[in-house]
């Protein structure tokens with residue numbers, strides 16, 4: 001199966017992928033790269049608006065991936081300690 005790695009640039013995309021059960025969000029900012037489950041409370045629309053929309057992606061990027069291993073490798077992301085994706 002081909003793995004998805006999609007940059008999320010709009011609220012509509014955010015809501016669409018947030019509703020997926022089998023997938024992960026990679027959130028990249030100036031200090032960290034963290035991979036989360038889609039259900040993690042840190043993956044929320046207000047943070048997305050702040051980091052991506054308001055700041056025009058100068059301080060943050062959101063990606064959706066359907067592969068945990070691939071997502072971690074591609075983005076060199078650490079696992080969120082709150083939602084502990086596996």
Ligand SMILES: [Zn+2]
Pocket residue numbers: 035036037040041042043080081082083084
């Ligand atoms: Zn998380």
